[in-house]
Amino acid sequence: MKLTPEQLARFDRDGYLFFPSLFSEEEMRPLIEEVPRLYAQHRPENVREKGSDAVRTNFAAHLYSNPYARLARHPRMVEPVEQLFGEKLYMHQFKINGKMAFDGDVWQWHQDYGTWLNDDQMPEPRAMNVAIFLNEVNEFNGPLMFIPGSHKLGVLDAQHDLATTSYPLWTINNDTIRRLVERGGIVAPKGPAGSLIMFHSCLVHASTSNLSPFDRVNVYLSLCAVSNHIRRFKRPEYIAHRDFTPIECLPDDCLLKDYDVPLPWKDGTPETALKPLAA
Ligand code: SIN
Ligand code: MN
DSSP states (O other), rough: OOOOOOHHHHHHHHHHEEEEEOOOOOHHHHHHHHHHHHSOOTTTTEEEESSSSSSSEEEEGGTTTHHHHHHTTTTHHHHHHHHTSSSSSEEEEEEOOOOOOOOOOOOOEEEEEHHHHHHHSSSSOOOOEEEEEOBBBBBSSSEEEOOOGGGGOOOOOOOEOOSSSOOOEEOOOOOHHHHHHHHOOOOOBBBBTTOOEEEEEOOOEEOOOOOOOEEEEEEEEEEEGGGGGSSOOOOTTSSSSOOOOOOOOOOOOTTSSOOOOOOOTEEEEEOTSOOOOOO
């Protein structure tokens, strides 16, 4: 899949592109069916919500789950990002965020690149976030909210929030958010399972808690230009990957057919991936 000049201009202006129903129901089925099995596992890659057993985020499933290993090599997602960065990509981070019915907690306002710079020493914001909806996202179940154009401001001042949720995040203060929203407004793309959002790593985003009876499970792939790989290994490898091997795409039907893919963490997470390599 190639982005048109119009899409490239829109991405540059707004910082995101939305593709409703990019994947069919049939393509999504193996991914959706795999989630309960992944979330039931007691492994460090499952981070649970504060005071609840509900999974907030599952990391690195592309290394131990066949359908997600195939998704991680999907040309409909990888090719446009290669086009934007003009080089091959590696997987910096891979997560399946639960935001489960009633229990799903907030994600405070932040930029992903803030964390990648502060924690991982990623040199430039040359990594793209791709979100794929595993179920319908509607106005009730905590859709992702973006401030269009906020990516143009580069890295904003942020504080390390270790208390609000079960997951540490570099968050942006309310006064800054108020100013950014006066300038750019807020959008919250909604759509059926199989929809995809591509968004700039400096785009300011957040989501509210999920008080609805509808789960909102999204996959997030963070695809980084290989030459822009992280320089510090302070976070465990299952959160910030250290394998910079370029992604080789599978054919476009890879979610419909069973392709052979490596699953190096199938029998458990290697000891070395659980710990920082350096402070
Ligand atoms: C994120 O920003 O990494 C997650 C946001 C969400 O899942 O709503
Ligand atoms: Mn984020």
